[in-house]
Amino acid sequence: MKARWPDTYVEVVALGPLVAIPALEDLLRLGADKATLLSDPAFAGSDSLVRTRILAEYLRGVSFDCILAGAQTADGADAEVPPHLADLLALPQVSNIIRVDEASLVEGWPLVDVDEGRLQATYRIPLPAVLSLKHHHAQVLPHVSLRDSRADVGDRLHVIDNDQLGLPAHEVGTQGSLTQVVEVLDPPVRQREPRFVRCNAEGIEQVHAFLQSRGLITHTTAFSPSHVQGEQVVLVGRRPKDPPGDIRDAEILISGGGGVAGSFDELQKLAAVMGGRVTASRRAVDLGVAARAIQVGQSGRTVSPRLYIALGIDGAGQHIEGLRNIESIISVNTNRHAPICSISDIVVEGHAREFIERLCRRINEGTTAALEPH
Amino acid sequence: MNADDLLAALREILDLSQINTDLDALYDAAADRYKKYAKARKVLDVPSPIAIVYPASVEEVSRLLVMCNEHRVNVIPRAGKTATEGGLENWKDLSVVVDSQNLDRILKIDPYNMQATVQAGVRLQDLEDKLRAMGLTTGHSPQSKPVAKFGGLVATRSIGQFSTLYGGIEDMVVGLECVFPDGHVSRIKNVPRRAGGPDIRHIAIGNEGALCFITEVTVKLFRYFGENHRFYGYLVNDVDTGIRVLREVMVNGYRPSVARVYSEEDARQHFYHFYKDKCVLLFMAEGNKHIVEATCQGIEEAVQTHAAGIIERVDSELIEGWFNHLNWSQKDIDDELAGMVENDSHAGFTTEISADWETIPEIYRNVMRRIKSEFARADDLTMLGGHSSHSYINGTNMYFVYNYTIRCAPEDELRIYHHPLQTIIVEETLRLGGSMCHHHGIGKYRSEWTVAEHGSAYYMLEKLKASFDPNGIMNFGTIFPQEEGMRYVR
Numbered sequence: 001m002k003a004r005w006p007d008t009y010v011e012v013v014a015l016g017p018l019v020a021i022p023a024l025e026d027l028l029r030l031g032a033d034k035a036t037l038l039s040d041p042a043f044a045g046s047d048s049l050v051r052t053r054i055l056a057e058y059l060r061g062v063s064f065d066c067i068l069a070g071a072q073t074a075d076g077a078d079a080e081v082p083p084h085l086a087d088l089l090a091l092p093q094v095s096n097i098i099r100v101d102e103a104s105l106v107e108g109w110p111l112v113d114v115d116e117g118r119l120q121a122t123y124r125i126p127l128p129a130v131l132s133l134k135h136h137h138a139q140v141l142p143h144v145s146l147r148d149s150r151a152d153v154g155d156r157l158h159v160i161d162n163d164q165l166g167l168p169a170h171e172v173g174t175q176g177s178l179t180q181v182v183e184v185l186d187p188p189v190r191q192r193e194p195r196f197v198r199c200n201a202e203g204i205e206q207v208h209a210f211l212q213s214r215g216l217i218t219h220t221t222a223f224s225p226s227h228v229q230g231e232q233v234v235l236v237g238r239r240p241k242d243p244p245g246d247i248r249d250a251e252i253l254i255s256g257g258g259g260v261a262g263s264f265d266e267l268q269k270l271a272a273v274m275g276g277r278v279t280a281s282r283r284a285v286d287l288g289v290a291a292r293a294i295q296v297g298q299s300g301r302t303v304s305p306r307l308y309i310a311l312g313i314d315g316a317g318q319h320i321e322g323l324r325n326i327e328s329i330i331s332v333n334t335n336r337h338a339p340i341c342s343i344s345d346i347v348v349e350g351h352a353r354e355f356i357e358r359l360c361r362r363i364n365e366g367t368t369a370a371l372e373p374h
Numbered sequence: 375m376n377a378d379d380l381l382a383a384l385r386e387i388l389d390l391s392q393i394n395t396d397l398d399a400l401y402d403a404a405a406d407r408y409k410k411y412a413k414a415r416k417v418l419d420v421p422s423p424i425a426i427v428y429p430a431s432v433e434e435v436s437r438l439l440v441m442c443n444e445h446r447v448n449v450i451p452r453a454g455k456t457a458t459e460g461g462l463e464n465w466k467d468l469s470v471v472v473d474s475q476n477l478d479r480i481l482k483i484d485p486y487n488m489q490a491t492v493q494a495g496v497r498l499q500d501l502e503d504k505l506r507a508m509g510l511t512t513g514h515s516p517q518s519k520p521v522a523k524f525g526g527l528v529a530t531r532s533i534g535q536f537s538t539l540y541g542g543i544e545d546m547v548v549g550l551e552c553v554f555p556d557g558h559v560s561r562i563k564n565v566p567r568r569a570g571g572p573d574i575r576h577i578a579i580g581n582e583g584a585l586c587f588i589t590e591v592t593v594k595l596f597r598y599f600g601e602n603h604r605f606y607g608y609l610v611n612d613v614d615t616g617i618r619v620l621r622e623v624m625v626n627g628y629r630p631s632v633a634r635v636y637s638e639e640d641a642r643q644h645f646y647h648f649y650k651d652k653c654v655l656l657f658m659a660e661g662n663k664h665i666v667e668a669t670c671q672g673i674e675e676a677v678q679t680h681a682a683g684i685i686e687r688v689d690s691e692l693i694e695g696w697f698n699h700l701n702w703s704q705k706d707i708d709d710e711l712a713g714m715v716e717n718d719s720h721a722g723f724t725t726e727i728s729a730d731w732e733t734i735p736e737i738y739r740n741v742m743r744r745i746k747s748e749f750a751r752a753d754d755l756t757m758l759g760g761h762s763s764h765s766y767i768n769g770t771n772m773y774f775v776y777n778y779t780i781r782c783a784p785e786d787e788l789r790i791y792h793h794p795l796q797t798i799i800v801e802e803t804l805r806l807g808g809s810m811c812h813h814h815g816i817g818k819y820r821s822e823w824t825v826a827e828h829g830s831a832y833y834m835l836e837k838l839k840a841s842f843d844p845n846g847i848m849n850f851g852t853i854f855p856q857e858e859g860m861r862y863v864r
Binding site for chain 1 (some may be wrong): 782
């Protein structure tokens with residue numbers, strides 16, 4: 001924005017310890033006009049509501065047209081600050097933004113694209129407003145070059161402590177907070193105690209029961225409110241997501257590896273029945289049966305679905321590196337020693353094709369089906 | 375001489391089909407895997423060579439070197455293209471890459487005398503496949519086996535994953551042929567041993583293209599007993615314990631083909647399915663069954679001796695499963711490249727050093743401490759660990775591995791992350807008397823410490839360069855420090 005509209009004034013406001021300074025300096029080097037760090041040992045342990053109050057206290061004293069925020073705080077990982085902030089400042093707010101139309105923002109009436117699950121909506125927002133961007137949004141900051149990384153930007157960086165803000169000590173930090181963040185994890189998938197089942201009626205019944213117990217067999221529909229709350233936020237339009245959903249946004253992934261190279265297309269059947277997306281391991285992509293865009297792993301995408309079904313995937317470290325925060329993992333493999341089995345809730349010992357056929361049939365039968373004779 | 379003159383001179387020696395001036399190929403030839411990320415992001419800061427040439431005979435190599443020597447054209451010898459330390463990077467405007475692609479014949483496999491002769495451009499995998507069909511092996515298996523070629527393997531003093539039994543490439547080469555900048559062709563004959571003065575094989579082995587161009591290699595062969603492979607794995611308390619067990623096995627005279635210990639962090643990358651947040655110690659025994667039995671006994675006894683530090687044994691099948699997925703192929707390299715472009719990141723870097731048994735744990739501890747306390751971007755590190763993977767009677771190696779979130783422009787990454795990390799590792803290693811490069815070679819980015827690495831013996835190395843390459847046309851900046859090139863380093 002600074003490059004296209006040099007008159008735009010950009011201030012970066014952060015709340016946190018002094019270790020945030022290098023990151024703020026980098027933003028100044030990228031063209032921000034001013035950086036403000038609200039930092040005081042007394043703020044430590046503040047929960048999201050208190051953090052919002054601190055930010056609001058500062059922001060009430062400055063003028064702005066628009067507040068751009070991320071989805072989550074860097075440490076607390078909650079996604080509450082932007083809506084809280086809008087509430088405290090009495091501003092309209094929109095979350096899950098995947099694109100802000102910059103020209104319309106400069107004109108004062110921004111158009112934003114919002115991810116609504118399977119759909120994508122465009123809203124027109126009155127300013128001032130709080131706009132909060134989703135994780136995988138289209139607008140990524142450039143890097144600071146080595147030459148610029150040495151530029152002294154100290155004169156544009158301001159650290160403000162609580163003496164200057166003047167909030168009562170008992171209202172900030174752990175004292176003022178009703179909730180506490182104990183730990184924030186983005187853990188790689190860990191070892192589980194897998195249940196080994198065979199790919200027969202009994203095994204499939206167990207898989208089905210497991211999926212049901214975790215609420216993974218349901219017909220999901222995209223959230224689609226009939227009208228939009230808010231006086232001036234205008235829904236301009238709503239359409240299927242474009243480009244077609246990123247695999248990182250899917251809740252259920254049906255993933256195939258070298259073991260299913262001969263029948264990779266079968267995966268689509270299960271994905272359709274379960275409302276999921278098909279993904280692939282490196283090996284499947286190497287073998288030419290899957291596109292690189294759906295590759296999961298270190299050199300592909302990092303995914304966090306609720307359910308990951310790994311068919312014929314051995315599970316090299318590089319593949320597992322792409323799996324984060326996954327609630328349930330089911331692997332279908334002929335080798336019970338395959339590494340991926342160790343991180344699975346259920347290991348189905350057998351062939352993928354048969355598994356797909358049986359599970360699809362079982363799901364289509366509904367919840368009351370009895371064991372078939374075998 | 376300018377670029378056009380050089381191309382004209384090349385055309386006098388070679389056929390047009392042997393001269394590659396495709397811009398993408400030249401860009402690719404400007405750097406190796408050291409700058410893999412900057413290269414993938416198309417922001418390389420070094421000049422591209424003028425041409426890549428593919429001589430088809432030792433005579434053509436000789437004529438090329440004579441011409442380049444006469445006109446002071448920098449020559450970068452290349453075979454396999456899996457270098458990781460900048461050895462294939464170009465620092466000169468007037469450079470030509472001499473690739474061994476057309477020197478691709480397996481000349482002789484001699485199962486009676488247990489040796490095979492190949493040209494420099496033969497892929498190790500191709501020879502190994504032929505040998506396996508005959509019940510033989512080279513015993514050489516670097517991770518790059520499917521891609522690496524003999525010229526490069528010998529020029530960089532490469533080592534394989536079974537080195538603890540078979541040795542490094544220097545233990546395998548019995549003779550070779552190489553060409554010097556003045557065009558002279560030297561052939562070192564193939565004999566079991568000789569006492570004919572200093573072992574001149576070592577002038578060529580490990581020269582990294584800075585003294586001569588290797589055109590032909592003869593290596594030893596071994597009987598292959600795939601059916602006898604045995605695997606052992608253990609979870610151990612710490613790296614020190616693992617190293618003590620490795621030492622116990624080695625000093626008792628056993629030679630497992632694989633003998634490794636991984637730090638917890640590094641173990642997670644390879645053994646997440648069984649490591650339980652512990653260090654992993656593993657062995658593989660191979661060879662004829664009597665030796666394998668004895669080696670297994672030796673491993674079990676050594677583990678028993680240090681039982682206090684051993685947590686539990688790991689199912690051998692899990693170690694075997696790991697073993698069966700060891701090497702990476704050209705597809706892995708291509709995939710890594712695509713991933714670096716798409717994800718704005720890469721899978722990290724390594725620095726490999728060696729020292730005696732006593733010193734290795736100290737270097738490891740010091741490096742860990744210094745990186746965590748001194749490295750300015752320590753907060754960006756997502757992984758820092760290491761493993762010992764090649765052991766000897768008097769010591770072992772340490773392969774430091776690290777990964778980080780890249781928070782800078784791609785072209786600055788090495789200066790901001792890798793090089794400062796490598797500097798700490800090299801400084802600690804040299805300070806305690808170890809070698810700063812166990813098996814990747816010096817390349818260009820460790821050349822600033824070549825003099826410190828060799829101390830008073832650098833005299834000998836320097837004289838070799840002055841004698842064989844007086845005009846400094848061979849792989850400028852590699853091994854031998856060059857102030858002019860330091861702008862690419864710091």
